[in-house]
Amino acid sequence: MEIDRLGVREWEGLPARAARSTFANLAAATGRAALRVLLTLACALLAVVLLGQVRHARAADFVPVAPIPLVTPPDRSADRASLQRGARLFAGYCASCHAARLVRYGQLRELGFSNADIVAELDPTAAKLDEPLHAAMRAEDAKQAFGIAPPDLSLVARAKGRAWIYTYLRSFYSDPDRPMGANNLLVPDVAMPDVLAGLHGERTAVFAGQDVAGAQAGAGRHSANGAASGAVSAAVAGSVAPTRVFVRFAQGAPGSLSPAAYDSALADLTAYLGWMAEPAERQRHRLGAMVVGFLLLFSFAAWRLLRSYRPADR
Numbered sequence: 670m671e672i673d674r675l676g677v678r679e680w681e682g683l684p685a686r687a688a689r690s691t692f693a694n695l696a697a698a699t700g701r702a703a704l705r706v707l708l709t710l711a712c713a714l715l716a717v718v719l720l721g722q723v724r725h726a727r728a729a730d731f732v733p734v735a736p737i738p739l740v741t742p743p744d745r746s747a748d749r750a751s752l753q754r755g756a757r758l759f760a761g762y763c764a765s766c767h768a769a770r771l772v773r774y775g776q777l778r779e780l781g782f783s784n785a786d787i788v789a790e791l792d793p794t795a796a797k798l799d800e801p802l803h804a805a806m807r808a809e810d811a812k813q814a815f816g817i818a819p820p821d822l823s824l825v826a827r828a829k830g831r832a833w834i835y836t837y838l839r840s841f842y843s844d845p846d847r848p849m850g851a852n853n854l855l856v857p858d859v860a861m862p863d864v865l866a867g868l869h870g871e872r873t874a875v876f877a878g879q880d881v882a883g884a885q886a887g888a889g890r891h892s893a894n895g896a897a898s899g900a901v902s903a904a905v906a907g908s909v910a911p912t913r914v915f916v917r918f919a920q921g922a923p924g925s926l927s928p929a930a931y932d933s934a935l936a937d938l939t940a941y942l943g944w945m946a947e948p949a950e951r952q953r954h955r956l957g958a959m960v961v962g963f964l965l966l967f968s969f970a971a972w973r974l975l976r977s978y979r980p981a982d983r
């Protein structure tokens with residue numbers, strides 16, 4: 670002790686007490702800093718844990734709908750009357766929100782409409798015949814109203830496939846928890862209102878609780894059609910996601926169409942969306958068959974010609 674004190678006293682000539690208090694201050698300051706860091710870390714940890722709990726609780730509240738199988742509509746792409754009915758449905762129920770800018774009003778003549786028909790029935794925006802199909806609502810207003818601007822539907826039939834569109838339109842049901850009062854089995858929490866509710870009537874969806882086995886079976890069956898719902902990706906990733914499995918619609922007040930007539934109207938609408946996505950599809954198929962037929966005939970003629978020119982002795 671004595672030697673220590675002497676040593677301190679001799680060290681740079683500082684008085685022992687001053688030297689000791691400097692060390693003490695330093696030690697105390699270091700301690701306080703360490704304490705502060707520890708406290709901050711503890712708070713951060715607590716925050717992370719609490720946030721995790723909240724997210725966990727919210728995830729537990731939300732039970733996704735198991736993917737439903739796609740239904741293929743009857744092929745009416747060659748049926749003019751059906752395409753015309755589809756065009757009328759589109760103008761009456763879809764054109765208020767959706768544009769189709771790759772199709773012009775005048776092109777609807779290809780479906781057998783006259784200019785007067787187009788102006789009177791199919792052009793709710795009173796555009797000129799050489800203008801593209803407009804939406805009546807401005808995209809910005811629609812975005813404000815629905816949170817997402819209704820996409821242009823010119824190519825949707827090629828992008829998603831006819832079966833997807835047909836199934837999508839058949840899958841709307843009332844859901845008071847949604848801002849628009851409607852939900853969709855194929856696109857859960859969809860932003861689009863159930864604009865055809867007047868045709869199919871009031872209906873709600875009946876689900877079979879949280880069926881874990883159903884979720885896995887559903888993922889196995891339907892992942893091939895590319896449905897991108899969270900339930901599928903979770904199930905495909907191997908985790909067990911609880912899902913509600915759709916059982917049936919509970920019909921309330923009936924709409925203006927019977928279920929069969931409603932499906933038929935949707936087949937018309939889907940055929941029309943297919944025509945918009947590729948107006949020349951039928952022509953392309955016909956031309957393809959003609960070209961292959963011509964090539965076959967030509968091959969035969971060339972072969973006969975070769976035979977007749979070849980010297981007989983070879």
Ligand code: HEC
Pocket residue numbers: 758759762763764765766767815817818819820822825834837838856858859860861862864865938
């Ligand atoms: C009141 C406005 C409104 C009307 C009317 C409307 N839609 Fe929509 N539609 C939307 C909105 C908004 C979306 C985007 C939904 C989403 O992504 O959640 C949408 C999305 C779609 C999609 C999905 C497109 C994609 O690429 O994901 C299709 C198909 C569609 N609508 C078809 C139709 C058809 C057919 C009609 C007519 C029967 C129609 N819509 C009428 C607002 C509307």
